[in-house]
Amino acid sequence: MSFNSSDFVPTPASIPPQGTVLRLGERKGLSPVNHHPLNPLDFLLRAAQVYPDKLALAHPDVVYPAFYSFAVWAQRVQNFAYGLIQNGICPGDRVAVIAPNSPLIADAHFAVLAARAILTPINTRLKPQEVAYILEHSGSLLVFIDHEYMHLIEGTNIPFIICNDTGRAGDPYESFLSNGRIFSQENGWQGLVLESDENSSCVLCYTSGTTGRPKGVITTLRGSYLAAIGNAFEGQMNRDSTYLWILPMFHAAGWTYPWANVFAFATQVTMRTVDFPRIWNHLLNSGVTHYCGAPTVQIGIVNDPMARKPPRPVTAIIAGAAPTPHLIAGLETKGIKPIHVYGLTYTLGPFTRNYEQPFWASLTLEQRAKYLARQGHAFATAQEVRVVQQSGEGAEGVKLTDVPRDGKTLGEIVTRGNIVMKEYFRDPAATEKAFTGGVFRSGDLAVMHPDGSIAIMDRSKDIIISGGENASSLAIEQELATHPHILEVSVVARKHPKWGERPMAFVTLHPRYAHVWSGRHREFSDDLKAHAKSRLPGFACPEWVDVVPELPKTSTGKILKTELRKIVGKL
């Protein structure tokens, strides 16, 4: 570990009483001897008991770096919880956080639970009116806001606490914590009531939908506990692990990694922004072993000039889209092992994983990438994943039939189980719709292969219907991405007088090859079309190819097809 944490002194209120060992003893709100409500908060209390002095949270790349041990962190979380209660927050109330990856939002993932309230993390990349909508819809009673994002809540009537991200006395957030400590009267964890119902709400996340109003997704304590353990297990994390926060923690509660890391006693490193040289500094010098990110981010990582093999093996958890052979090769030559998972905010992050099979060892990279691109099977603490077609109408009449395992027949991915959301917040109609047929309806279209693994073909709306044939824009993208000069690609439908719709591809060139095609984008288009023809059926070959400097993306790094469709609509 390269952190120079010796200069850092936590505020007096952050220092636990009587040395550093957390003592729990009797807890309020617990009754049967042999039944304990599942709650990810317990992970932190356990870590503070077993490894009180271990580095839990490092926030190094700022003017005022901060470093917290598990004991100190647990004390801060406790202060935070008392502060919430002091400010009138009651069980079930919503508490919003608007912050980049930093101690504030990491703290909130435990402290809000400790006050039995519901955490509402808000995407920092939204517009003020979207933030206002979420604050209103969630009914948040208190907002914790990072100083850099004050413009997002200008004019709000809701009380807020500013965090200057200093960890030093004088920071309003630190004063809040100190006041919480005073308010606690040193009653410690025994003075806080543990939520006795594990099916209580945990986090309220708003999906950054590409269309319409954001929707509030409520998760449960039980689901968060089980999903976090699943993630820690699937990543084979342990107390020697160091997790680098590249994925925004506000995105689907960081896929439950804020808790998974603590369950594993791992050290977490927070970075306010996605900055590739800084990422590489941590991969090379801070002992990082794990990080999560969408392929677009991973592409940026492997292509950074600082990229070289880190001293420790690194596991990269990839979701959001399938990794291309390019990307897999890029990661593996850097000693980074990709784990491809698939999930949604509604499933608390990952709920399937691509499980490596022994026979892959004898495959070429490109063959292996084809298997690795599949979304795979239900993961550790998830239940079965199915691909179904619906017949019948209305709530009573709906019948779901599993598609054949032929790797061809399209159906919708559905699942059920403990790591499915509790409900849409204040929207029973939407909840009912999402649960139609007694399963959670993902809206993603997939096939099931003979080995039982699933492979996403598209979101329903992303299917391109060309001459009556269903072309999967995702499948087309995957094939186009095998062209060695391509960095990223996105395919959408464009109206066609004869075929109804035809695929149009938007591509960015790999920086290493951009100069080759400089001023010759038309030739590149022809080259790519020829490449496509050798790999795809005619109806799936792109009719148009547009080389662009960059692709429009959501705040979480997903390519915004809605923006591309707007462009296409004007052509």
Add this chain to the structure above:
Amino acid sequence: MSFNSSDFVPTPASIPPQGTVLRLGERKGLSPVNHHPLNPLDFLLRAAQVYPDKLALAHPDVVYPAFYSFAVWAQRVQNFAYGLIQNGICPGDRVAVIAPNSPLIADAHFAVLAARAILTPINTRLKPQEVAYILEHSGSLLVFIDHEYMHLIEGTNIPFIICNDTGRAGDPYESFLSNGRIFSQENGWQGLVLESDENSSCVLCYTSGTTGRPKGVITTLRGSYLAAIGNAFEGQMNRDSTYLWILPMFHAAGWTYPWANVFAFATQVTMRTVDFPRIWNHLLNSGVTHYCGAPTVQIGIVNDPMARKPPRPVTAIIAGAAPTPHLIAGLETKGIKPIHVYGLTYTLGPFTRNYEQPFWASLTLEQRAKYLARQGHAFATAQEVRVVQQSGEGAEGVKLTDVPRDGKTLGEIVTRGNIVMKEYFRDPAATEKAFTGGVFRSGDLAVMHPDGSIAIMDRSKDIIISGGENASSLAIEQELATHPHILEVSVVARKHPKWGERPMAFVTLHPRYAHVWSGRHREFSDDLKAHAKSRLPGFACPEWVDVVPELPKTSTGKILKTELRKIVGKL
């Protein structure tokens, strides 16, 4: 993997239909979309979907070796479950198994759950009258019995199925499975109802108490699921792991490892007997990575003439007593990493773990062993462990006070949470007593160190009161065991006219040094007493030392202090 499994052909009834991939689809008995009852049975269904062809269960050291993939194993378990239903077994009924480590008892850990019945594993080392008592007390309706143990149920009125442990057609157990398959009418897993209440009973284990009648301990599905995941996580198991069955599976449901291994997709190797050359054959040639065992077994392993460093790192999970510096050194020089855990049948096996601390790296082996001997902190899915003293009387008046963290004050280890037994079977009074004060009372005496780790001093009845001082027989044993010529040691109280009680030590000599003291046991006693004097307070030094050829042990390898006390009583 060295198994020559290619000759083995499973019975036709063991082959799943339509290739090898398990399809679940809709399941009976499940209702909310976002709540799935925790059940370790699910681990096998998931393994059969993700790694259908991977070796799940190997039973190599017998006349008819057997090797089952996850797909085949899941089919056999399904047949077993249908067979139980065919034989009139209803949800909640008890099904007994009397078998050494072998596929039968591994199968039963899943199949009985799949029939929603309660598994009653019976210790094969009991006497026929004890077995008869357990069968009667449990109300078992059907017994699965290994052919070698028929004498244990002679004259029983309860229907039984004999298993000749062949895995071949003609074996009565195989006929039972085949009939179950026929009875299933190929309705598969969808034809079986999954238990919808995770707090339902899972296993009924009888404790092989050193005094009195065996007591039936009931665990829950939820507890078993969470304990198994905890064990898989603590052992850092994964699909590359191979677990060797040395611990009897009938002992506290194999500490939930029958399920933990499957959760991790690990291969399990069963051995009917504890045979050190065979253990070494597997450690050296079968890719074994994990096993569990009491220190007495571990001592046998490290002292076997075949002992050398295995090709893969091995993790040995040790419980039952603290490992001595001798043993730790013996294991580590063989590349075997010891994990010291502590648990009871009432806690589904391990519920604390000794967590290695970074500063140990700079300690001597003997210093490190002192830390490693502690029982440590609550483990992954357990809740807090406390050491308490009781004041007040009766159910109302009982008050539990945590002892100071001084490493000195004796108290009773208590815990609560998901991995505590449901109850004593048909014994509400005993349950109430065990849960007095709203916690599970372990009956083990311990201290809590300043770092919050616990260290067992003794069972209450094993404390020696010498001249008014409490001497921990365990602490004395640990100090005596540092004498390099000792293999095993046990200390009990012996009446003393002046001091009330004084410690008497029974020791066995290490084979390597036995000849040194041959005919000079009196001199060895003096040597050991001198050794004790340099390390223990006077009241804890053994007054008498008896060198014996071996120590009396329970069927599970625990030293039988009751037998030693009988000997002492006659002196």
